[in-house]
Amino acid sequence: MENSSATRPGQAAAPKPPPLIEIEHFDFFYGQTQALKDINLSVRQNSVTALIGPSGCGKTTLLRCLNRLNDLTDTARVAGGRILIGGYDIYERDIDVIELRKKVGMVFQKSNPFPKSIYDNIAYGLRIQGIRNRDRLDDTVEKCLRAAALWDEVKDRLNDSALNLSGGQQQRLCIARALAVEPEILLMDEPCSALDPVATSKVEELIHSLRLNYTIVIVTHNMQQAARVSDHTAFFYLGRIVEHNVTEAIFMNPRDPQTEAYVSGRFG
Numbered sequence: 001m002e003n004s005s006a007t008r009p010g011q012a013a014a015p016k017p018p019p020l021i022e023i024e025h026f027d028f029f030y031g032q033t034q035a036l037k038d039i040n041l042s043v044r045q046n047s048v049t050a051l052i053g054p055s056g057c058g059k060t061t062l063l064r065c066l067n068r069l070n071d072l073t074d075t076a077r078v079a080g081g082r083i084l085i086g087g088y089d090i091y092e093r094d095i096d097v098i099e100l101r102k103k104v105g106m107v108f109q110k111s112n113p114f115p116k117s118i119y120d121n122i123a124y125g126l127r128i129q130g131i132r133n134r135d136r137l138d139d140t141v142e143k144c145l146r147a148a149a150l151w152d153e154v155k156d157r158l159n160d161s162a163l164n165l166s167g168g169q170q171q172r173l174c175i176a177r178a179l180a181v182e183p184e185i186l187l188m189d190e191p192c193s194a195l196d197p198v199a200t201s202k203v204e205e206l207i208h209s210l211r212l213n214y215t216i217v218i219v220t221h222n223m224q225q226a227a228r229v230s231d232h233t234a235f236f237y238l239g240r241i242v243e244h245n246v247t248e249a250i251f252m253n254p255r256d257p258q259t260e261a262y263v264s265g266r267f268g
């Protein structure tokens with residue numbers, strides 16, 4: 001049978017969809033200190049992009065600019081450039097920041113479940129949207145816990161406190177909670193830094209499977225982790241992106257000597 005999506009000889013290939021996230025000449029300050037300098041980065045849908053680099057080089061700052069969490073910092077200021085998500089400039093005046101943060105979810109370094117039951121942690125985001133229908137809440141709780149590879153471990157104790165879960169389970173719960181409001185993008189800020197190797201590998205497997213439905217940007221200090229989970233890697237140094245490429249190229253064949261020194265462990 002003919003594959004209708006195949007390109008025939010002489011026929012132009014279908015144009016690639018534009019990147020989901022496009023960062024163009026982005027400059028950002030805390031007070032008088034410039035934390036991000038002329039950042040340019042494109043992120044395709046359903047990919048994992050790792051942000052790596054030594055401490056203080058701006059990785060978390062960029063992550064927090066992607067859902068405007070930095071708006072909550074008094075001294076924070078965008079000084080130039082723009083960030084487009086789905087083609088919209090997220091720093092335009094008429095952008096609804098609450099809607100943006102639903103679309104661009106975040107998972108933090110230290111898991112931060114609410115002091116509520118496992119069920120209520122996941123249902124929380126829907127309830128504050130006014131959704132009370134029990135079947136709908138039950139479905140979402142199950143779907144998100146399954147997506148976060150946690151369902152089998154907690155399905156018989158959904159009413160237990162989330163604070164009784166292990167550290168790794170709490171982090172997967174936080175990922176499930178982020179999924180409940182149906183984001184397109186998940187930002188992860190060193191999500192495994194507080195986890196042991198077994199819990200880390202579970203979260204890494206989860207990141208791998210989530211890329212089928214989500215676009216992920218992850219900050220990590222762990223080079224092996226960046227190499228294992230990401231499709232693209234951006235190396236930051238002193239507020240700039242020194243090099244951005246497919247992950248294999250960054251680790252196996254970096255173009256810039258600073259990238260080479262960092263990924264081979266000679267500085268940072």
Ligand SMILES: Nc1ncnc2c1ncn2[C@@H]1O[C@H](COP(=O)(O)OP(=O)(O)OP(=O)(O)O)[C@@H](O)[C@H]1O
Nearest residue numbers: 030035053054055056057058059060061062073075
């Ligand atoms: N709220 C803030 N106010 C002032 N300066 C800040 C603030 N947050 C971060 N900075 C500064 O901005 C720069 C970038 O910090 P950022 O946290 O983005 O770096 P990072 O690469 O994520 O570091 P790490 O790997 O240690 O988490 C640093 O010099 C830091 O001190």
